[in-house]
Every structure is written in C-alpha cells, then in structure tokens.
Amino acid sequence: MPPPRRRPPSAADAAAIRRPYLRLVALSSTLRHLDQILAVSLASGHYPLDPASATSLLLRYASLRAPHGHLLRLFRGFPRPDRFLRNALLRSLPSLRPRLLFPCPDSFSFAFAATSLAASCSRGGGAASSSAARALHALAVAAGYAADTFVASALAKLYFVLSRVDHARKVFDMVPSPDTVLWNTLLAGLSGSEAVESFARMVGDGSVRPDATTLASVLPAVAEVADVTMGRCVHSFAEKCGLADHEHVLTGLISLYSKCGDVESARCLFDMMEKPDLVAYNALISGYSVNGMVGSSVDLFTELMTLGLWPNSSTLVALIPVHSPFGHDLLAQCLHGFVLKSGFTANSPVSTAITTLHCRLNDMESARKAFDAMPEKTMESWNAMISGYAQNGLTEMAVALFEQMLKLNVRPNPITISSTLSACAQLGALSLGKWLHRIIAEEDLEPNQYSEAAVVRQEAKSRKLVKTPGYTLIEISNKPHVFMAGDRAHPQSEAIYSYLEKLTAKMIEAGYRPETEAALYDVEEEEKEHMVKVHSEKLAIAFGLLSTEPGTEIRIIKNLRVCLDCHNATKFISKVTQRLIVVRDASRFHHFRDGVCSCGDYW
DNA sequence: GTAGGGTTAG
Numbered sequence: 001m002p003p004p005r006r007r008p009p010s011a012a013d014a015a016a017i018r019r020p021y022l023r024l025v026a027l028s029s030t031l032r033h034l035d036q037i038l039a040v041s042l043a044s045g046h047y048p049l050d051p052a053s054a055t056s057l058l059l060r061y062a063s064l065r066a067p068h069g070h071l072l073r074l075f076r077g078f079p080r081p082d083r084f085l086r087n088a089l090l091r092s093l094p095s096l097r098p099r100l101l102f103p104c105p106d107s108f109s110f111a112f113a114a115t116s117l118a119a120s121c122s123r124g125g126g127a128a129s130s131s132a133a134r135a136l137h138a139l140a141v142a143a144g145y146a147a148d149t150f151v152a153s154a155l156a157k158l159y160f161v162l163s164r165v166d167h168a169r170k171v172f173d174m175v176p177s178p179d180t181v182l183w184n185t186l187l188a189g190l191s192g193s194e195a196v197e198s199f200a201r202m203v204g205d206g207s208v209r210p211d212a213t214t215l216a217s218v219l220p221a222v223a224e225v226a227d228v229t230m231g232r233c234v235h236s237f238a239e240k241c242g243l244a245d246h247e248h249v250l251t252g253l254i255s256l257y258s259k260c261g262d263v264e265s266a267r268c269l270f271d272m273m274e275k276p277d278l279v280a281y282n283a284l285i286s287g288y289s290v291n292g293m294v295g296s297s298v299d300l301f302t303e304l305m306t307l308g309l310w311p312n313s314s315t316l317v318a319l320i321p322v323h324s325p326f327g328h329d330l331l332a333q334c335l336h337g338f339v340l341k342s343g344f345t346a347n348s349p350v351s352t353a354i355t356t357l358h359c360r361l362n363d364m365e366s367a368r369k370a371f372d373a374m375p376e377k378t379m380e381s382w383n384a385m386i387s388g389y390a391q392n393g394l395t396e397m398a399v400a401l402f403e404q405m406l407k408l409n410v411r412p413n414p415i416t417i418s419s420t421l422s423a424c425a426q427l428g429a430l431s432l433g434k435w436l437h438r439i440i441a442e443e444d445l446e447p448n449q450y451s452e453a454a455v456v457r458q459e460a461k462s463r464k465l466v467k468t469p470g471y472t473l474i475e476i477s478n479k480p481h482v483f484m485a486g487d488r489a490h491p492q493s494e495a496i497y498s499y500l501e502k503l504t505a506k507m508i509e510a511g512y513r514p515e516t517e518a519a520l521y522d523v524e525e526e527e528k529e530h531m532v533k534v535h536s537e538k539l540a541i542a543f544g545l546l547s548t549e550p551g552t553e554i555r556i557i558k559n560l561r562v563c564l565d566c567h568n569a570t571k572f573i574s575k576v577t578q579r580l581i582v583v584r585d586a587s588r589f590h591h592f593r594d595g596v597c598s599c600g601d602y603w
Numbered sequence: 604g605t606a607g608g609g610t611t612a613g
C-alpha cells in the first residue's frame with residue numbers, strides 16, 4: 001500500500017512543533033540522536049526547518065563536534081538563512097568565513113567572527129591572520145560596533161592572540177565604559193607591570209566590580225613582578241571581595257606564593273581546596289620543583305596519579321627537575337620512560353625539559369635522542385641542545401647543530417647566539433666567531449643588546465645588598481651535603497680537613513702550586529675572601545673522596561663560577577686520586593680526568 | 604533560536 005499523502009505543514013503547524021522540537025534538540029546528547037531528529041524531519045515533510053529550529057539544530061551539532069562539512073551541508077539546506085543561522089555557522093566553524101558577515105552583520109556576527117579568527121590564529125595562523133584581524137576590526141568600527149563591549153572584548157582577545165598588544169589596547173580605549181569582562185580581557189592579555197598597573201586603574205576607577213576572573217587573570221602578572229608582600233596584599237584584597245575561595249583564584253595564589261619562595265603558604269591554600277584539579281596540582285608541583293623540593297614534587301605527582309588525574313604537558317614540565325641543584329639520574333630515567341610510554345615525546349616543551357635534564361646529567365646520548373624525537377622543535381629545544389653541548393665541552397657538536405639550525409632556516413635568537421659563541425671561543429674558532437658576529441649585525445639581533453644585557457646584569461648584581469655566598473653541593477647516598485668556604489659545620493669536618501691537608505701535600509708533590517691572591521682576577525665573591533679559607537669545592541671534593549669507594553666518580557655542584565685555583569687544584573686531585581670529577585658551576589660543566597679538564601681551561 | 608574574559612609548565 002502506498003504511504004498516505006501528507007499535506008504541506010502550515011505556519012500554525014510549524015509554530016506548534018517548534019517548542020517540542022527545540023526541546024528535543026537541546027536534550028540530544030549524541031550526534032546519532034540529532035541525525036535521527038533530522039531524518040524524522042525529512043520523512044515527515046517538516047524540512048526545510050524554520051530558521052529558529054535550524055539554528056538550534058546547527059548549534060547542537062557544533063557543540064557535539066560534528067564534522068565541519070556536515071555543518072556546512074546543513075546550512076546550505078536552507079535557501080534563505082536569517083542572521084541567527086548565519087551567526088550560528090560563523091560561530092561554529094573553526095576559521096573565519098567573511099562572507100557570512102554579509103549582509104547586515106550585527107554585534108553577534110563581529111564577536112563570533114573575531115572568536116573564530118582567534119581560534120584559527122592560535123592554531124598557527126601567520127601574518128595573513130594579522131591583516132584579516134585588522135580588516136575585521138575596521139569593518140566593526142565602520143558598522144558602529146567599536147563601543148560594544150562584546151565586540152571589543154572579542155577583538156582585543158584576537159589581537160592578544162596575535163601578540164598585537166598595541167592594537168588590543170586601542171580596541172579597549174575605544175570603549176567609553178568598559179565592563180568587567182572587557183577589563184578582564186585586558187588584564188589577561190597584558191603581562192607583568194602593565195597588567196598590574198591596569199588592575200590598579202580598574203580598582204581605582206570603581207565603576208566596575210572585579211570578579212574571580214579578574215583576580216585569576218591578574219595574579220600571574222603579580223607573581224611575575226611583585227614580591228611576596230605585594231602578593232599578600234592582593235591576597236587580602238581577594239579575601240575582602242569574597243573571591244579568595246574561588247578555585248582559579250586559589251590556583252593563581254598557589255602559583256604566586258610558590259614563585260615568591262613561600263611554598264608553605266602555597267601548600268596551605270592547596271589544602272583549603274575541596275577537590276584540587278589538575279591545574280592546582282600542577283601549580284604546587286611546580287612550586288616544589290622550583291624551590292628545590294624534588295621529593296615533595298614527585299610525591300604530589302604520585303598522589304594525582306593515584307587519584308586518577310592524568311598528567312598533561314604542564315605537569316611534566318613542572319616535574320622534570322631542570323632547576324634542581326642535584327643530579328637525579330634515576331629520576332631522569334623514570335621520567336623519560338614515562339614520557340616515552342605516555343606519548344608525550346611529540347610535545348616540545350616536555351621533550352625540551354627532558355633534553356635539558358639529560359644534558360645536565362652529562363648523558364648527551366639520551367639528550368640527543370629526546371631532541372631528535374621532537375617532530376616540531378621550538379627555539380627552546382634548539383637552545384637546550386646547543387647550550388647542552390657547549391656546557392659539556394662538546395663544542396664541535398654545538399657548532400654543527402647551530403649550522404644545521406641555520407640550514408633549516410630556523411632563526412637563532414640571542415640565547416642561541418651566545419651559547420654558540422661560547423662554544424666558538426672554547427674551540428678557538430675565531431673565523432666562525434667573526435662570522436657569527438656578522439650574522440648578529442645583519443639580522444634585528446643588535447650586538448648592543450648583548451652588551452646592554454651585560455650592563456643590566458652587572459647593575460643588578462652591584463645593587464644587590466647581600467651578595468650570593470658561594471657554596472658547593474655534593475650528594476652522597478641520596479643525601480645532600482652543603483659546604484661553604486671555610487665551613488666547619490659538617491659533622492665529619494675534622495676528617496675532611498686532615499684528609500685535605502694530606503691530599504694537598506700529594507698534589508704539591510705532583511706539581512700543584514696554590515695560586516696567590518694577586519693571580520686572581522675577575523672573581524666571584526667567595527674567591528675574594530681570604531685565601532686561608534678553604535673554598536667550598538675543595539671541601540666537597542675531599543668529603544666525596546672520603547665517602548666513596550676508590551674509582552667512584554665525584555659529582556659536585558657549585559652555585560658560582562669555579563675559581564682559578566680550585567680549577568687548577570681539581571685537575572691535580574683527579575690526577576693523584578685517579579678519579580673522574582664532574583663539576584657543574586654557574587656557567588658550565590667541567591669534567592676532570594687525569595689532570596685535564598674538558599673545558600680546556602676556558603670557562 | 605545567538606555573545607565576549609580565567610587558574611598550571613617553559
């Protein structure tokens with residue numbers, strides 16, 4: 001029997017089914033549900049749908065991540081789309097379709113257009129996106145939407161994504177009465193003192209109320225520029241506003257206190273959280289790591305894994321102890337193993353941290369493996385590997401990698417250049433060094449900026465009220481031991497000094513002559529101290545020799561640059577004791593073996 | 604039937 005003929009639906013029919021239809025669409029939780037609704041509409045002669053139903057169907061498809069082709073086909077099924085439907089498609093597609101703006105774009109159109117352009121830019125759009133952004137901005141201004149806070153915040157965000165802070169500020173300045181969201185956009189986009197100043201302006205202005213997003217946006221900037229006192233001020237401000245319990249604000253505060261070195265306060269806030277999420281865990285893990293508490297950081301990592309939270313790249317970058325003064329061979333292997341197994345190898349920041357870690361442990365083969373495994377190397381990746389080679393005395397490898405970088409048309413930055421220059425100097429590769437200087441002069445790598453940087457560093461140093469005291473760290477059976485110059489605080493102090501005395505006699509026999517004070521030049525604070533004081537490196541090495549079996553490698557870490565006399569003495573110590581001694585000082589690694597140092601006496 | 608802003612790593 002043929003199916004009964006249906007009469008076409010009247011306007012009254014359409015209105016009657018719209019409400020349950022919209023409800024049905026809103027309740028659908030899978031693409032399959034939506035497909036079924038669509039199929040029923042077609043079969044029952046209700047297609048094409050009215051624009052309102054079509055809009056909700058399209059947005060629901062988009063929110064369930066339907067393929068973009070599907071969204072486009074759906075859209076094209078409506079011969080006369082209204083502005084709602086056009087706006088819905090503009091919002092749902094991942095890159096800007098300027099044609100959808102016309103005719104008669106409204107404030108929704110501009111806000112959606114800016115948002116989709118920003119999304120495509122953050123996925124790696126280049127210079128073309130910048131001109132598209134300016135064109136969109138000009139259209140919005142011409143259409144009279146420059147003062148609309150919704151349009152302005154979307155446009156400002158777009159410019160921030162494109163790193164055009166100047167344009168973003170202009171967008172903000174065009175709005176006579178910015179609302180909280182627009183202020184928040186500005187605060188989130190600016191960094192450091194600029195953000196802090198704008199925050200002060202916002203609060204001082206008094207016309208808008210800061211909310212949790214305001215604080216969450218400004219806290220990273222406060223942490224960047226401020227000391228712990230200002231951090232506490234912002235914290236009490238948050239408390240006064242009743243915003244200090246908000247999860248994101250708490251996370252920002254945890255990060256702030258961690259960066260100021262107050263890990264205890266950070267932990268307190270973390271413990272206040274009802275159910276800390278991954279971001280909160282990451283903030284505290286990072287806090288522990290940068291403050292040298294690698295054990296606590298690993299414990300917290302274990303805790304989050306036990307809770308079934310899966311780490312992301314930030315977790316691993318925070319966890320990998322590239323700042324720790326100690327070597328962590330076993331931890332390095334574990335973490336590298338985890339990165340390999342969990343598929344983070346392709347993540348550049350993670351693999352760069354792994355590269356740096358291996359370089360610091362002088363395991364250049366593993367470092368190179370991690371480096372080579374990165375499908376997309378960032379500037380940081382190149383710099384990590386090049387400076388790793390340079391610091392470990394593999395100067396030719398450093399220069400070769402630098403050349404490879406240039407061949408691949410990757411532009412070096414000042415850090416790359418200075419690492420390579422230091423390698424050239426060690427190699428005595430004068431012509432290559434000169435060539436590099438020419439590159440510096442030819443490319444918006446002004447040689448001045450290097451000398452300026454040096455002046456700034458010097459300035460900062462001389463202004464410091466308390467100079468960093470020199471110390472040396474040595475780890476024996478997983479326990480750290482710290483020595484200062486002339487230190488007698490160590491429980492085995494007596495044994496260390498008497499051993500050092502005997503050792504010095506042997507060294508003198510082998511030809512060692514202690515340097516006199518006059519021979520020292522350009523030295524760090526500790527070296528200026530009176531020569532009768534025994535430098536911390538010598539104490540740490542003597543302790544290491546005493547505490548380990550013959551033949552064991554000695555590995556020490558000095559926070560300042562190793563002095564001329566200690567460098568010379570260590571050469572003799574390696575010879576008379578037949579030990580490999582690895583010293584990491586403030587600028588590089590030194591491998592002392594049989595009276596010779598890998599740095600070739602250049603450091 | 605449609606909007607804009609956020610916390611963590613380097």
